[in-house]
Amino acid sequence: LLDRDSNQTLFNRIGGQPVLEKLVNNLVKNIGQDDVIFHFFADSNVTRFKDNLYIHLCSVADGPCHYGGDSMVDIHTGMNIREGDFNHLVELMITAMESSGIAYPLQNELLSRLVPLRNEIIKI
Numbered sequence: 001l002l003d004r005d006s007n008q009t010l011f012n013r014i015g016g017q018p019v020l021e022k023l024v025n026n027l028v029k030n031i032g033q034d035d036v037i038f039h040f041f042a043d044s045n046v047t048r049f050k051d052n053l054y055i056h057l058c059s060v061a062d063g064p065c066h067y068g069g070d071s072m073v074d075i076h077t078g079m080n081i082r083e084g085d086f087n088h089l090v091e092l093m094i095t096a097m098e099s100s101g102i103a104y105p106l107q108n109e110l111l112s113r114l115v116p117l118r119n120e121i122i123k124i
């Protein structure tokens with residue numbers, strides 16, 4: 001017999017749209033209060049960033065979304081994002097997942113899908 005959860009997408013297991021929206025809101029709040037990486041976002045359009053980040057995370061988690069925005073390379077090239085900046089954003093993401101009530105194993109599943117994007121984002 002299949003485990004009841006094993007054929008569910010990560011998107012559904014995380015709690016779907018409400019939880020992923022909460023995650024995006026909490027992450028943006030954390031970035032806004034952060035001294036290390038806020039400067040990268042100082043000129044960003046918050047509404048567009050939230051919308052596109054939601055769609056991107058939704059599709060990364062196999063949810064019912066298709067991210068049609070610019071590629072990770074195109075968006076982040078030239079920003080001069082260093083390894084330490086990337087790791088710092090991962091920390092803010094963990095804090096945001098925590099305050100969104102996402103269970104630890106699901107946090108790890110989502111992170112394991114995001115961390116491989118490291119080489120597309122750290123492009124100097």
Ligand code: HEM
Binds near residue numbers: 114
């Ligand atoms: C796995 C890690 C990451 C993912 C999945 C990711 C994803 C995204 C996505 C989907 C967007 C598009 C949002 C939009 O259209 O405005 C975006 C924009 C942006 N990202 Fe990332 N990102 C990551 C890491 C980082 C890091 C480490 C930094 C800097 C420390 C960063 C800085 C930015 C900035 C400043 C924008 C907004 C650009 C603009 O306003 O046009 N990202 N990111």
